[in-house]
Amino acid sequence: VHRTKVRIVEDALDANNTIARANREDFDRHGVAVVNLMSAPGAGKTTLLERALAQPLAGVRAGVLEGDVQGSFDADRLAALHVPVTQLNTDPGFGGECHLDANMVRSAMPAVPLSEIDLLVIENVGNLVCPAEFRVGEDARAMVCSVTEGEDKPLKYPLMFRTCELVVINKIDLLPHLEFDLDLFLYHLDQVNTGVARMLVSARTGEGVERWRDWLVSVTQRAAATVA
Ligand code: MG
Ligand code: ZN
Helix, strand or coil, rough: HHHHHHHHHHHHHHHHHHHHHHHHHHHHHCCCCEEEEEEECCCCHHHHHHHHCCCCCCEEEEEEEEECCCCCCHHHHHHCCCCEEEEEEEEHHHHHCCCCHHHHHHHHHHCCCHHHCCCEEEEEECCCCHHHHCCCCEEEEEEEECCCCCCHHHHHHHHHHHHHCCEECCCCCHHHHHHHHHHHHHHHHHHHHCCCCEEEEECCCCCHHHHHHHHHHHHHHHHHHHCC
16 A cells, blocks of 8 residues: 555656646747746745845846735735746645646646746745756755754654755844854755755845855856756
8 A cells, every 4th residue: 555655656756747847948049048946935035036136147137926825915026126026825726735736737837938938936825845856947956044943853854955956045134133053054955965055044134145146146057057
């Protein structure tokens, strides 16, 4: 019985990967680099994007695909920045899933102005578990972890921390007010993903956000070089 269950999960992930490849081909055809941005709820993904996209990125036209179970609070915030924002809710049609998968992203693609952007940031549903299991056709995966979440997060959610090539450590302006042991957090991070790129930022004050903007530009350039 256990083997059968495992088999079904594998088939579902195979099907997801097939759709993710189709997404990837469509993104490539339009020359669009894609970042899958993940985090726990409230880590600051939207605020970080607000900060990063308040000014145009150097030579990169960005767009956002905003994943939420329901509502458009985050998309409305980002729409004020004059970047194209597409809302993808998992509630109607996808059973209120707590993650985005390749099929959901595919369903939203007709609404994304792919020919007008060079970079699509997909803000995944806030969740540290299943988003890590589903490829959506991205070039890069990044996650945001805030210093309010505790030093043990990498050990509790190793797949998420292992699957990302960048860990953005947010809300560092709060460090003086917290018991958070940054060195211990980084030690745990290296235990699950040795040497993974990390940056310390405060989306609230703007500290470190320039490096996050630079990273978004570099991922776009890297993707363009890979396709060409
Ligand atoms: Mg958000
Ligand atoms: Zn989920």
